[in-house]
Amino acid sequence: AQKITQTQPGMFVQEKEAVTLDCTYDTSDQSYGLFWYKQPSSGEMIFLIYQGSYDEQNATEGRYSLNFQKARKSANLVISASQLGDSAMYFCAMREGGYNTDKLIFGTGTRLQVFP
């Protein structure tokens, strides 16, 4: 079974609009972490936002917020006020286990295209 599932291979959004990128995960661990990374065409992986499994509030970082629904095992990324520079691949990733466990499992990614 897939540990991280991103069902949207591609998404389009108009500039200044909000967009939600879906991510569901599968784990039996109680302690885990969820990450979102942005990968522009240059290839670098840019960390966007993190949600710990014990965090009660949804994480926010500027225009990025994570809609964490633990019971549904989903961790959707919301980008508000999209900008042309947001066009990139977006990967959801999970770290199972505690803080000393570092293996990240990545989803297949969603390509976001922002148009004027």
Next chain:
Amino acid sequence: GAVVSQHPSWVICKSGTSVKIECRSLDFQATTMFWYRQFPKQSLMLMATSNEGSKATYEQGVEKDKFLINHASLTLSTLTVTSAHPEDSSFYICSARPLGSVGQETQYFGPGTRLLVL
């Protein structure tokens, strides 16, 4: 912020040759570094976990004799693709975990190395 560099950023080589890729943490020490491979339009797949001063831990299906990893210091890990073949052509990305770090952003990624084997 924490910066990880990779060298080279691009490499083209002939089939049968070996290629070495360096991953350096520039402004922090890293006890653990990770090597990922990404094929076009696919996700990142962890190849191995590299710990300073000890042998790397390879993921299932990754040939340790083909992908040699050396983590010689707290700021440098190298991946050597031995006897490279066209199917080894890929984007190789490293990441590094700062010494003593806990919590969220535990891995900082390098910019990646594109390998093309002819």
